[in-house]
Amino acid sequence: xxxxxxxxxxxxxxGTTPVPRTYDSARALIESVAGHSGTGSGPxxxxxxxxxxxxxxxxxxxxxxxxxxxxxxxxxxxxxPSSAASVRVISAGTPEFGTATDRAHWQAAxxxxxxxxLATGQVMADPAGQFSFLPQVKALTYQQAAAxxxxxxxxxxxxxADSTSSPDVAPPATxxxxxxGFLLAIAPLSPAGRSAAWRALLLVPGVRLCGTxxxxxxxxxxxxxxxxxxxxxxxLVDPAAGAMLEVRKSLTQRSVMYPGAAPGKVxxxxxxxxx
Amino acid sequence: MRSIRLPRRVTVLVAAxxxxxxxxxxxxxxxxxxxxxxxxxxxxKNFCMWQDANFGKNFxxxxxxYDYNNVVHNQWVFVGNNANDxxxxxxxxxxxxxxxxxxxxxxxxxxxxxxxxxxxHSRPDLSNERWPDGSGMNDTISSIFLWESSGQGGCPxxx
Numbered sequence: 001x002x003x004x005x006x007x008x009x010x011x012x013x014x015g016t017t018p019v020p021r022t023y024d025s026a027r028a029l030i031e032s033v034a035g036h037s038g039t040g041s042g043p044x045x046x047x048x049x050x051x052x053x054x055x056x057x058x059x060x061x062x063x064x065x066x067x068x069x070x071x072x073x074x075x076x077x078x079x080x081p082s083s084a085a086s087v088r089v090i091s092a093g094t095p096e097f098g099t100a101t102d103r104a105h106w107q108a109a110x111x112x113x114x115x116x117x118l119a120t121g122q123v124m125a126d127p128a129g130q131f132s133f134l135p136q137v138k139a140l141t142y143q144q145a146a147a148x149x150x151x152x153x154x155x156x157x158x159x160x161a162d163s164t165s166s167p168d169v170a171p172p173a174t175x176x177x178x179x180x181g182f183l184l185a186i187a188p189l190s191p192a193g194r195s196a197a198w199r200a201l202l203l204v205p206g207v208r209l210c211g212t213x214x215x216x217x218x219x220x221x222x223x224x225x226x227x228x229x230x231x232x233x234x235x236l237v238d239p240a241a242g243a244m245l246e247v248r249k250s251l252t253q254r255s256v257m258y259p260g261a262a263p264g265k266v267x268x269x270x271x272x273x274x275x
Numbered sequence: 276m277r278s279i280r281l282p283r284r285v286t287v288l289v290a291a292x293x294x295x296x297x298x299x300x301x302x303x304x305x306x307x308x309x310x311x312x313x314x315x316x317x318x319x320k321n322f323c324m325w326q327d328a329n330f331g332k333n334f335x336x337x338x339x340x341y342d343y344n345n346v347v348h349n350q351w352v353f354v355g356n357n358a359n360d361x362x363x364x365x366x367x368x369x370x371x372x373x374x375x376x377x378x379x380x381x382x383x384x385x386x387x388x389x390x391x392x393x394x395x396h397s398r399p400d401l402s403n404e405r406w407p408d409g410s411g412m413n414d415t416i417s418s419i420f421l422w423e424s425s426g427q428g429g430c431p432x433x434x
Contacts, residue, residue, distance in 0.1 A: 055335035060345040060353030073335060085335055109345050116338070117316025117330065124332050135327045136363055137413050138402045148413050163412025165402070175414075182334070228357060249337075257357040270335050 006237035011028040026209045027202060029222055029239060034198035036242025043146035043188045047079040048275025050090070051186075053216055053246075056267045057095055057116060060109060061257045068258050069095035070267070071116035076275060077186075083141040085131035092118035101260030133187040134179045137171070138162040142188060148190035152199035159183065159200065173226035174233040174249075180204075181235040181247035185272040210234060214248040216271040230255050231267075246271040315397060317368040320344060321387070322419060325360035328400040329363070329425070341419060343369055348421045350382040362416045366397035372427060374420035376404055386418055391430035398434055407431045 012077045023029040034100040052074040060066045074094035079085045095114040097103045106112070132139035140162055148155050159179050163171035171179075183189070184197055201207055201224065210225035213236055221236040236246040251261055258267060315330035317323035321344040327336035339358045346352055351374075353359070367373050371394055376386030388406035398404055402411040427433045 018428070051334060053335040055337055056361070057338045057340065057341045058355075058358065060342050061358050063345055063347075065287075065345045066355075075333070077333070078279060093293060109342065112318050112321075115316045115318070117332070126333075127327070130329075132328065135336070137382050139328070139400070165413045173381055181338060240420065255357060257355050268337055 001082055003149070008163050015199055023119040023209060023222060023239070026207055026224055029199055029209060029224065030201050030239065032239050033242050034195045034235055036239075043082065043190055044080070045188070047077075047142070047186060047188050049062065049077055049186050050273040050275055051075045051077060052273065053248075053269035054093075055116075055269075057114065057260070058257055059106070062089075065105050065109040066103040066256055066259055067097070067109065068261070068267075069097050069102065069114050071095045071118070073116065073118050078275065079131050079133075079142055079186075079188075080128075081142050081146075081188075082128035083126070083131045084144065085126040087124040088127070089118050089122040089124075092116060092120050092122070093197075098265065099260030100256065105259055107150050134159070135164055136175060136179065137164060137251055140187070144196045145183070145187040145189060146193075148187075148189060148193040148197065150190070150196050152196050152203055155193065155196045156200040159212050171203050172228060174228035174231070175264075176204050177207060177226040177233045177235055181233075181244055182270070184235075184244040185247070185270075188229065212232050216269060217243055217245075217273060227252065244272065279297045301334075305409045314400075314405055315364075315366040315368075317366045318342065320369045322373045322421065323368060324358065324416065325364045326361050328363045328402065330366065330397075330399060339360070341421070343371070343421055346421060347417075348423050349420045351376060351379060351385065351420050352382070353379040353418055354416060359417050360414050363401050364397070364399045365390045365392065365401070365416075367394055370394040371425050372422040372430075374422070375416050376418035376420070377410070377412075377415050379418035385420075389418075389420075390432035390434060391427050393427060394425055396434050404434070 017173050052072050054072040057069045074090040076088045076090055132146045136138040163175050207224055207228050210223040213223050214220050215236050221238045223234045223236055225232050225234045232250050232252050234248050238245050247270050248266050250266045251263050253263050322341045324339045325331040326337055327334055373392045374389050377388035378386040388408055404412040406412055
């Protein structure tokens with residue numbers, strides 16, 4: 001693990017003078033945040049949050065006419081204890097090409113219509129039991145999130161099991177980091193469960209400190225990263241608030257999936273704000 | 276494990292009008308028993324996959340669109356590095372059948388686990404679906420095969 005040094009401003013409530021604080025390892029950052037009471041919803045109450053960011057529309061991946069467009073959207077989400085949810089699209093932008101190469105490939109592909117499927121004002125509903133606080137693989141409902149174990153190993157076991165379709169296949173660190181990012185940002189965790197979830201990150205091989213960054217809402221945080229095959233997943237943390245701010249995916253090398261995109265290009269972002 | 280050679284498929288010509296009708300009718304048929312569906316956005320004649328369940332409507336997910344006019348037909352195609360083992364929902368907004376494979380061996384060898392998706396059909400949450408051998412389907416799709424016809428002859432499993 002490579003230890004990087006980042007500097008953040010740590011403050012504790014009104015009237016407190018922010019104090020610069022340095023983290024020299026992922027462990028130091030995680031331990032600091034795990035001791036914080038956090039800002040998420042506790043069990044029992046509906047969960048409200050706003051998710052703003054963008055995702056990629058990848059057309060004809062792997063072919064000579066591959067191209068990518070990006071669509072920005074903001075959603076207000078309310079999740080009931082039954083895991084029924086209401087998703088209201090506050091804004092949905094027009095898909096935009098990342099590079100001139102994308103536009104050229106789109107033209108070569110016959111100029112297909114670009115549509116993210118989202119429209120401003122659109123309201124979508126998940127029936128009871130359907131909303132998942134983990135974005136990928138198996139669902140984690142409200143009640144399951146609220147009842148997560150209170151030990152790091154216990155939380156990791158649940159998230160790992162929910163992150164693979166086969167017990168013989170270990171989920172990659174990038175997937176686990178994304179899952180934990182959403183869990184810590186929006187799930188109705190108990191204080192003990194939240195602390196355990198933060199510390200569970202210490203048990204994920206390959207999670208490293210990756211410096212200071214600013215999220216789409218302009219908030220500064222400290223990054224925890226994991227490397228995938230040609231991409232990186234980063235979770236941006238506000239140590240002062242004990243909050244998970246953003247999960248993003250960026251390229252670490254050129255990819256035929258994202259023609260023209262240079263390494264470092266961010267291809268997917270979810271920024272979480274209180275509802 | 277032994278590779279399976281695909282049977283030769285018979286091409287069926289389908290009128291353009293039926294193409295559109297099939298997509299619309301099939302969407303409902305394909306999702307009748309599954310979780311909520313809210314108009315997955317998938318261009319006509321495309322096979323679409325989403326990194327997240329429910330066609331990516333809840334989060335800013337990545338969409339993967341495979342256009343019949345731009346992806347080679349009648350052979351297995353690797354879905355691409357960033358799409359490999361990522362899909363949690365799919366929708367075939369096309370009349371012709373699409374195969375999905377758990378692995379990618381080569382263009383002319385079927386994966387050890389594969390299934391057929393009929394035109395217009397979709398699945399919003401692959402954590403509820405399984406390959407013919409019973410293994411979970413979520414985050415496991417590695418290859419697709421675009422038929423030049425509709426139908427399901429020889430399919431070990433049909434969606």
